[in-house]
Amino acid sequence: SAQHYNFAARAFAQVVRDMGGERYSVTFRETTTYEVIEDVSRMRSEVGVLLMTEQNAPVLQRLFRENELTYTELIEKAATVYVSRKHPLAGREAVTEEELAPYPCVSFEQGPHNALFFSEDISMPAVTPKHILVRDRATAYDFTLELNAYQAGSGMDGADDPEKYPYTSLRLQSKRRISLGYIVRQHMLLSPMAQAYIHTMEDYAEKYKQSNVT
16 A cells, blocks of 8 residues: 555556566555555555655654554655646756745645645645645646646655656755655565565665665
């Protein structure tokens, strides 16, 4: 299970290509923060991919302890936003919150657990009067393209092949940092595919660190 990250899906697809064979049945659940935690705690999923910020870390860490989950960090980095390649701010290395304020902010709706500490990104709606909540990545991408909007995200989506990705990432000039990682149940023996998925995500994170300022 994972929050809405392109890199998480691409890593999973790579594992399926490498290990799937002639017959397979696998599940990749792209869902809300609460459901990622619930899926792993109830063993519907072996691995959960999510992002922590300074706002939500205390609450998420408490939930990890209560549900006997272990969080492992893949990367800790500066906060990042995505814009389309045609956006007025595209082409810059970094932007400020004030420069983003005139543009719509697209973020992922979290169902009944829609409080700030279940957000999948840093809290950006506070700096803009234009806020759009969506449930899936396809809709988020369409709004980002059509409305000159932006999304706060991990910064790793599209990092492995930026020329094929219709968006560009901009570092947010802020002291705020994010931690991207995964959760598993404590003392649980992971399947070979789950272990391969973790290794693949670690490779993605390492390649990102080598080619980007974190």
